[in-house]
Amino acid sequence: MNALTELLFSPFVEFAFMRKALAGSVSVAFAAGPLGVFLILRRISLMGDAMAHAILPGVAVGFLVAGLSLWVMALGGVITGLLVAFLAGLVSRFTPLREDASFAAFHLVSLGLGVLLVSLRGSNMDLIHVLFGSVLGLDDAALLLVTATATVTLLSLALIFRALVAECLDPGFLRAEQGSGSLSYLVFLFLLVLTLVAGFQVLGTLMVVGIMMLPAAAARFWVRSVGQQMVFAGLSGALASYAGLLVSFYANVPASAAIILSAGLFYFLSLGLGPQGGLLQVVRQARARRAHMAAIPD
Amino acid sequence: MTDSAIELDQVSLGWRDRIAVRDVTGVFRRGSLTALVGPNGAGKSTLIKGIMGQLSPVRGTIRFAHDIVNQIACLPQVGELDKTFPVTVYDLVALGAWRRTGWWRRFGRSEHARVQHALETVGLADFGRRIIGTLSGGQLQRALFARLMMHDAQVLILDEPFAAVDRDTTDDLMRLLQQWHSEGRTVVAVLHDLDLVREQFPQAVLLGGQVVAWGDTATVLTSENLHLARHLCAGDYL
Numbered sequence: 290m291n292a293l294t295e296l297l298f299s300p301f302v303e304f305a306f307m308r309k310a311l312a313g314s315v316s317v318a319f320a321a322g323p324l325g326v327f328l329i330l331r332r333i334s335l336m337g338d339a340m341a342h343a344i345l346p347g348v349a350v351g352f353l354v355a356g357l358s359l360w361v362m363a364l365g366g367v368i369t370g371l372l373v374a375f376l377a378g379l380v381s382r383f384t385p386l387r388e389d390a391s392f393a394a395f396h397l398v399s400l401g402l403g404v405l406l407v408s409l410r411g412s413n414m415d416l417i418h419v420l421f422g423s424v425l426g427l428d429d430a431a432l433l434l435v436t437a438t439a440t441v442t443l444l445s446l447a448l449i450f451r452a453l454v455a456e457c458l459d460p461g462f463l464r465a466e467q468g469s470g471s472l473s474y475l476v477f478l479f480l481l482v483l484t485l486v487a488g489f490q491v492l493g494t495l496m497v498v499g500i501m502m503l504p505a506a507a508a509r510f511w512v513r514s515v516g517q518q519m520v521f522a523g524l525s526g527a528l529a530s531y532a533g534l535l536v537s538f539y540a541n542v543p544a545s546a547a548i549i550l551s552a553g554l555f556y557f558l559s560l561g562l563g564p565q566g567g568l569l570q571v572v573r574q575a576r577a578r579r580a581h582m583a584a585i586p587d
Numbered sequence: 588m589t590d591s592a593i594e595l596d597q598v599s600l601g602w603r604d605r606i607a608v609r610d611v612t613g614v615f616r617r618g619s620l621t622a623l624v625g626p627n628g629a630g631k632s633t634l635i636k637g638i639m640g641q642l643s644p645v646r647g648t649i650r651f652a653h654d655i656v657n658q659i660a661c662l663p664q665v666g667e668l669d670k671t672f673p674v675t676v677y678d679l680v681a682l683g684a685w686r687r688t689g690w691w692r693r694f695g696r697s698e699h700a701r702v703q704h705a706l707e708t709v710g711l712a713d714f715g716r717r718i719i720g721t722l723s724g725g726q727l728q729r730a731l732f733a734r735l736m737m738h739d740a741q742v743l744i745l746d747e748p749f750a751a752v753d754r755d756t757t758d759d760l761m762r763l764l765q766q767w768h769s770e771g772r773t774v775v776a777v778l779h780d781l782d783l784v785r786e787q788f789p790q791a792v793l794l795g796g797q798v799v800a801w802g803d804t805a806t807v808l809t810s811e812n813l814h815l816a817r818h819l820c821a822g823d824y825l
Binding site: 465514 | 666667669672673678718
């Protein structure tokens with residue numbers, strides 16, 4: 290028993306960088322999971338991806354201007370993230386291109402631009418840092434940014450929750466009731482950009498989407514209502530972060546990859562075993578139906 | 588004037604060069620129960636959008652009795668409701684309290700009682716905790732009626748409330764319309780079932796791109812008028 294507790298907790302007791310990594314990745318998971326639930330329910334899962342890439346050029350410009358300065362890079366990311374959300378919204382409103390397709394176009398361009406900009410001045414190491422994060426190298430400033438962002442995101446989400454659910458459930462109803470619709474959705478997009486910018490410090494722009502979408506996708510196999518799914522996604526994402534850090538510590542593998550793979554493993558488990566439409570349940574129900582039909586005489 | 592809830596004066600509605608319904612003049616009286624009928628393309632839904640303020644008249648004016656302006660609730664024909672969104676029937680119905688609760692105000696005991704009462708009235712008393720995706724079409728329509736009840740509005744406008752709904756549900760919901768009528772509320776409903784209109788609605792408006800007839804149902808739904816409306820729309824279905 291003692292050996293087990295030692296195995297599970299000693300890395301975090303012994304090493305400050307592991308404690309910081311845990312605090313940072315758990316904060317990101319708590320904020321990202323609930324946002325991911327809404328992305329999935331609105332069928333705009335790809336938007337998370339697109340936004341994550343969209344912040345890259347801004348981060349890169351920040352990097353060019355001020356080097357590895359946390360705040361300048363974050364500010365740049367927020368600016369380009371919002372800009373791309375705005376432009377993609379415009380394109381889908383005024384042209385026949387659907388929102389997801391116009392996001393896809395913008396995020397591919399952003400990714401190319403971002404990688405180019407980073408490599409203009411930085412080394413490959415810097416590029417790797419931006420793309421895959423540096424969860425094991427979080428300093429106090431980065432940790433502050435990440436936890437503050439998560440706090441703001443969760444509080445804001447609580448404030449707009451009722452309007453956001455109403456907006457997603459029945460946009461026409463809300464328009465008829467209050468004359469205008471999508472303010473809550475705009476706030477939501479802003480929180481999305483904010484969380485992705487904070488998350489890229491920890492997991493990198495490529496991986497941060499994983500901690501957003503995988504726990505959210507898993508949640509729908511366990512609980513039904515949107516509120517339950519948000520709580521579940523946050524908690525399971527935090528658990529995956531913890532498990533991933535442990536694996537990374539003992540197996541000596543990259544931490545962000547281990548965290549995303551833990552979340553992925555949990556997703557596949559949910560897909561199979563989840564009581565709300567998981568594969569095992571579907572098979573069992575089909576068998577019960579067949580048995581029921583067979584029991585009815587012709 | 589005090590007798591009228593909604594007055595339309597030479598109202599034309601449509602989109603840019605395509606006018607869907609022109610020169611509508613008439614009065615929905617306070618406490619009246621009116622059926623809005625007409626062939627496909629007669630402009631029924633357009634007229635409703637105009638009354639609800641979702642479409643500004645190209646010409647003419649729509650006037651509301653001053654105590655009624657914020658007292659209008661509508662059940663649209665094809666809502667934008669996402670039936671797969673995981674909320675409970677209770678939450679869907681509770682949304683009807685939006686004008687009282689808004690983004691942040693507390694959803695108190697009196698609102699809770701209203702939801703319970705609305706659910707009981709539409710025959711969904713035991714369905715509150717169900718997720719809306721598990722409801723049948725008729726049950727969902729009942730839930731939307733319950734949501735409409737939550738408005739507690741003086742004017743209720745329904746666009747084809749009984750389309751794609753089974754007979755029992757139609758009967759139950761029709762009884763609810765009659766109850767609102769007896770409570771003195773003004774009810775306007777777009778309908779296709781002319782027998783139902785003759786049976787249940789004292790007033791009717793027949794549209795065919797314009798008003799063909801407006802008044803007591805018996806004088807409105809004559810075969811000449813219906814023929815004229817069909818002719819005006821060049822439609823072949825009523």
